[in-house]
Amino acid sequence: MVLLCALVGLCCLPPLGWMLWQVMAHARLVAQGAASTAMAGVLGRTLGYNLAAAALACLLAVPAAVVIGRGRGWLAGAILWISPLSLLFPSVVNTYGWNRALDLLAVRPAPGTAGDALRCIWAMATWLWALPALAGGLALRRMDSQEQLQAMLDGALWRITLRRLVGPMAAALAVVFVLAGQEFAVYEPTGISVVATEMRTIFQAGVVGGDWTVIAGISAQAQSSSDQAQRAAAAFGAALPLLILVMALAGGGVVLGRRFSEHPEIASGRWPSVLDAPAWTRWIGALLVSLSVVAPLAAMVASLKRPLEPARVLSTFWPHLAGSLSVGLAVGLVVALVGLVACLRPSRLLAGLSLAVFLCGGLLLGIATIRLYNRPALAPLYDGPSAIVMAQVARLAWLGLLVGAAAWAAPIRALREMAAADGAGPWQAAVHVVWPLAWPALAGVGVLAMVLTVTEVPTTVLLGPMRPPMLILPLMTWVHMQRSDDMIEGSLLLVAAVVVLGIALMILLRLGGRTLRAVRGPL
Amino acid sequence: MHKYLWLLPAVAGLLMSCNRPQEPANTVVVYTSVDEPVARPILAEFARRTGIKLEIRTDAEATKTAGLAALMEAERDHPRADVYWGNEPFYTSVLAAKGIFQPYVSPVAAEIPARFKDADGRWAGSALRVRVLAVTDQAPGAAAAAGVRRLSDLSNPAFKGRIAISRPTAGTVSGHVAALWEVLGEERARQLLTGWRANDMKLLGGNSEVSNQAGSGQIWAGLTDNDDVANTKAEGGKLSMVLPDQDPSDIGTLAFPCTVALLAKAPHASNGRKLVDYLLSGEVEKKLIDARYARYSVLAEDKLVKTMNVDYAKAAAQMPRAVAEATRILTGQ
Numbered sequence: 001m002v003l004l005c006a007l008v009g010l011c012c013l014p015p016l017g018w019m020l021w022q023v024m025a026h027a028r029l030v031a032q033g034a035a036s037t038a039m040a041g042v043l044g045r046t047l048g049y050n051l052a053a054a055a056l057a058c059l060l061a062v063p064a065a066v067v068i069g070r071g072r073g074w075l076a077g078a079i080l081w082i083s084p085l086s087l088l089f090p091s092v093v094n095t096y097g098w099n100r101a102l103d104l105l106a107v108r109p110a111p112g113t114a115g116d117a118l119r120c121i122w123a124m125a126t127w128l129w130a131l132p133a134l135a136g137g138l139a140l141r142r143m144d145s146q147e148q149l150q151a152m153l154d155g156a157l158w159r160i161t162l163r164r165l166v167g168p169m170a171a172a173l174a175v176v177f178v179l180a181g182q183e184f185a186v187y188e189p190t191g192i193s194v195v196a197t198e199m200r201t202i203f204q205a206g207v208v209g210g211d212w213t214v215i216a217g218i219s220a221q222a223q224s225s226s227d228q229a230q231r232a233a234a235a236f237g238a239a240l241p242l243l244i245l246v247m248a249l250a251g252g253g254v255v256l257g258r259r260f261s262e263h264p265e266i267a268s269g270r271w272p273s274v275l276d277a278p279a280w281t282r283w284i285g286a287l288l289v290s291l292s293v294v295a296p297l298a299a300m301v302a303s304l305k306r307p308l309e310p311a312r313v314l315s316t317f318w319p320h321l322a323g324s325l326s327v328g329l330a331v332g333l334v335v336a337l338v339g340l341v342a343c344l345r346p347s348r349l350l351a352g353l354s355l356a357v358f359l360c361g362g363l364l365l366g367i368a369t370i371r372l373y374n375r376p377a378l379a380p381l382y383d384g385p386s387a388i389v390m391a392q393v394a395r396l397a398w399l400g401l402l403v404g405a406a407a408w409a410a411p412i413r414a415l416r417e418m419a420a421a422d423g424a425g426p427w428q429a430a431v432h433v434v435w436p437l438a439w440p441a442l443a444g445v446g447v448l449a450m451v452l453t454v455t456e457v458p459t460t461v462l463l464g465p466m467r468p469p470m471l472i473l474p475l476m477t478w479v480h481m482q483r484s485d486d487m488i489e490g491s492l493l494l495v496a497a498v499v500v501l502g503i504a505l506m507i508l509l510r511l512g513g514r515t516l517r518a519v520r521g522p523l
Numbered sequence: 524m525h526k527y528l529w530l531l532p533a534v535a536g537l538l539m540s541c542n543r544p545q546e547p548a549n550t551v552v553v554y555t556s557v558d559e560p561v562a563r564p565i566l567a568e569f570a571r572r573t574g575i576k577l578e579i580r581t582d583a584e585a586t587k588t589a590g591l592a593a594l595m596e597a598e599r600d601h602p603r604a605d606v607y608w609g610n611e612p613f614y615t616s617v618l619a620a621k622g623i624f625q626p627y628v629s630p631v632a633a634e635i636p637a638r639f640k641d642a643d644g645r646w647a648g649s650a651l652r653v654r655v656l657a658v659t660d661q662a663p664g665a666a667a668a669a670g671v672r673r674l675s676d677l678s679n680p681a682f683k684g685r686i687a688i689s690r691p692t693a694g695t696v697s698g699h700v701a702a703l704w705e706v707l708g709e710e711r712a713r714q715l716l717t718g719w720r721a722n723d724m725k726l727l728g729g730n731s732e733v734s735n736q737a738g739s740g741q742i743w744a745g746l747t748d749n750d751d752v753a754n755t756k757a758e759g760g761k762l763s764m765v766l767p768d769q770d771p772s773d774i775g776t777l778a779f780p781c782t783v784a785l786l787a788k789a790p791h792a793s794n795g796r797k798l799v800d801y802l803l804s805g806e807v808e809k810k811l812i813d814a815r816y817a818r819y820s821v822l823a824e825d826k827l828v829k830t831m832n833v834d835y836a837k838a839a840a841q842m843p844r845a846v847a848e849a850t851r852i853l854t855g856q
Contacts, residue, residue: 112725112726189732191690191727201692204586204590205692205693228596376600480583483560486560
């Protein structure tokens with residue numbers, strides 16, 4: 001437990017503490033940012049766009065959710081396993097792919113227009129739609145097939161199905177909304193001003209970017225002092241209203257999630273074929289998977305002006321890819337270690353802390369980390385990759401803690417109890433019973449944390465080290481510059497690496513599922 | 524459980540060991556706002572010749588130069604960088620005035636005209652870039668925009684909603700706004716920008732985006748840098764580059780050198796001086812011009828283009844106010 005507290009607490013508490021300190025130490029600056037009428041306009045736009053993206057993502061997800069919940073055959077399997085891939089792409093790559101696709105179709109919305117906003121909303125919805133699809137699909141899988149059969153006889157199957165989908169979809173909508181709110185790479189090039197773009201501009205440039213937000217106080221103070229502390233406080237102030245909303249939404253999401261998980265677990269097994277997802281849902285689901293995963297990639301390949309030579313691409317971008325992978329590996333190992341230790345003793349408090357850091361978003365976390373470690377005494381932490389590793393561990397430790405907590409639930413709990421009855425202590429039970437069963441999940445969460453680190457944009461933009469170099473940083477440069485071949489090749493290489501890691505994750509998940517089923521059988 | 528407490532320092536050690544305990548002596552760290560694809564091969568050549576290991580930090584378009592300047596200022600007590608290679612002189616002048624750089628008069632800088640280097644030797648510049656008008660060659664904008672020759676032409680109602688500039692909060696546009704304040708005077712500069720605002724000028728996320736939008740015909744004319752137009756053309760964009768305000772009675776366009784400076788308390792000052800000498804050399808200037816990043820040599824600009832007569836340091840001193848005011852005007856606040 002000490003180790004767990006040290007690992008997670010060391011990474012999570014300082015940034016959260018810094019944010020609280022801002023409220024106390026720079027109360028006036030933060031309040032000005034939070035209460036500014038101009039910033040309210042930016043906030044309104046952010047909420048509108050993110051809500052639209054979340055709603056569109058949920059709408060797109062319904063057919064796929066039905067297929068994931070009640071689909072059979074290779075097509076349903078493909079939808080289940082391929083749809084989450086778009087989630088693993090960096091937002092900047094996904095957006096660039098869609099820009100290329102629209103360009104090929106000669107659809108070029110003028111910057112700052114409604115068409116431009118729609119482009120951003122579409123890019124975000126097709127990036128995140130797999131979340132509601134998976135949430136809805138898994139909810140349907142837990143639905144009693146007898147109840148569905150009865151509903152079918154009553155002619156109410158769709159009504160019952162949609163009712164069952166409402167809870168998880170609403171929770172997923174909240175999650176998509178939160179994730180979309182942390183994005184700036186989608187909006188930045190064409191100058192659309194949202195909270196995330198303003199935060200970045202305030203912190204990095206010392207002035208407010210788009211609509212002259214301000215917040216006269218913030219701009220005056222941030223510019224006149226040109227002090228990083230002032231700019232950080234101003235950026236925090238600009239983010240505060242959205243942050244409060246996100247926390248409230250997260251609370252709602254937790255409540256919804258709990259209600260959702262309160263449904264008795266139904267071992268539905270193989271459902272009767274009359275309940276199979278209709279063919280149209282399978283084909284629409286497949287079309288959406290193709291759109292969200294294949295279309296941006298295909299558009300990028302089609303836009304290449306020079307031949308795609310994998311060996312050249314790999315040798316050109318290898319230092320950056322290796323850097324990204326090594327930072328990701330470090331984060332993945334620590335998150336897996338967190339999960340490993342959490343198998344000994346779970347901690348809701350630590351999971352809550354890490355989740356809070358995650359909800360704050362990568363930008364705010366990056367700003368907090370810079371402010372915490374940018375001092376001579378902490379130069380060893382600030383100057384290299386440790387800062388970003390610690391920040392990403394803070395963001396993602398809850399994943400490990402979640403896996404650790406799952407090792408305290410059925411069916412492993414029953415095995416623990418049997419081991420305890422045989423005289424095994426918690427340590428022996430973990431070493432001899434839990435870890436041998438949970439290792440695929442622990443390895444899987446490590447791989448997931450690795451992927452999320454490699455592809456994360458906001459924290460990497462602020463904390464990306466000079467050595468090892470990370471691939472996201474040049475991508476963020478090239479996306480703005482007219483270097484489309486470099487951007488496309490770098491993006492495709494990153495996607496290839498993510499797909500390889502995604503396959504490893506898929507194998508580990510299947511292995512974990514098989515292990516659990518094997519345990520559940522005799523029990 | 525307590526016997527495993529040794530893991531705690533081990534984990535801390537693991538995190539710390541991600542970093543080097545000490546910088547290798549034969550290293551030089553450079554922060555640069557010169558576009559990464561242009562800067563990297565030039566810097567790699569320096570590393571190859573000298574055997575000095577290079578670490579490079581570049582920046583992204585949306586907070587171009589401003590982000591790096593803020594970073595250097597924030598790290599002033601324990602700088603990581605030895606050398607700053609900037610893509611304009613305004614932020615460099617601001618940093619010099621704040622004591623971020625140390626004086627170093629490179630022997631290579633002797634030939635550089637005085638207006639392109641700091642009087643106290645804290646920075647010097649080479650390889651001139653220019654602010655240009657990116658004018659679309661795509662119909663229907665091409666015909667309408669064919670007559671654009673001056674910055675004031677962007678206020679022509681025929682282009683309403685079809686003109687763009689990068690946000691003034693970062694990059695070369697900050698310096699351009701400051702230069703307009705310096706050269707035109709506050710009142711005329713305000714009038715110019717108010718005219719643009721009345722013509723519904725778009726504020727984009729970077730100069731390259733301005734050029735990109737002109738190349739695709741979404742905007743008809745925009746204010747950007749020469750290299751952005753060159754890059755867009757290389758990518759197949761259909762646009763022309765117009766040097767604004769070139770008539771005898773005009774103020775000329777803004778020309779600005781790439782700047783090189785040695786940081787105060789640079790951890791590897793000796794290697795840093797070698798890099799400064801290299802970056803100010805005629806060879807590097809030629810490479811920047813060949814790469815179409817820069818347009819003119821600092822030694823020959825006055826023969827080739829009419830440029831604004833601007834004192835970079837004076838313009839830089841009023842840049843925060845000019846940028847704030849310009850942003851306020853252009854966003855209609």
